[in-house]
Amino acid sequence: MDKKQQAIIEAAVTQILTAIGEDPKRSGLKDTPKRVARMYGEVFSSLTEPVFDDYALFDSRNEEDMVLVKDIQFYSMCEHHLLPFFGKAHIAYIPDGNQVLGLSKLPRLVEYCAKRPSVQEDLTMMIAEELSKNVPVKGIAVSIEAAHMCMTMRGVKTPDSLTKTFHYRGLFKENSEWKNDFLQAIRN
């Protein structure tokens, strides 16, 4: 995020503080607009930083078997209230051929996709889309389980609710055995 974007956020936050009845000049708040601008730069970083394209592929002896990385912790911001939603993502894919992706690239992809305002369904789909564009796969399954602050600290106030979303492509969509294997493997 550049200085111009930061200045716009700072001015807007100062206005919001005034509108809620606060004094933006009091000592505890005087640096808050700057902090919020820096924080937005960080939590929405994928809108201003280069597209994630670090997909290291390696030869392996994999014979089109499922690879799963589960429990990838993430934090994102709901696009309706700009409040956090956070939890765990689980990603499985079936390589097309014997090339596999460096495992760490899956959490990195989740981090990239999460750093923007979003809804959980779109985040789930974006992870699968980015993966299928960049890695030779026969199938992808993505599931996300998350708590939404807009449902816990305000509004309907259901602190224990957990939202689970699923997106399947290729063999996971066509073949219920693959799908069941994935669901079994992500079960706690």
Ligand SMILES: Nc1nc2c(ncn2[C@@H]2O[C@H](COP(=O)(O)OP(=O)(O)OP(=O)(O)O)[C@@H](O)[C@H]2O)c(=O)[nH]1
């Ligand atoms: N499908 C989906 N809905 C979401 C997500 N995050 C927040 N929401 C919902 O977005 C909806 C916005 O509804 P509105 O009626 O426009 O807003 P609101 O008056 O603040 O709604 P309440 O939260 O019910 O008080 C709410 O039902 C939220 O629970 C998400 O990731 N996916």
Ligand SMILES: [Zn+2]
């Ligand atoms: Zn929300």
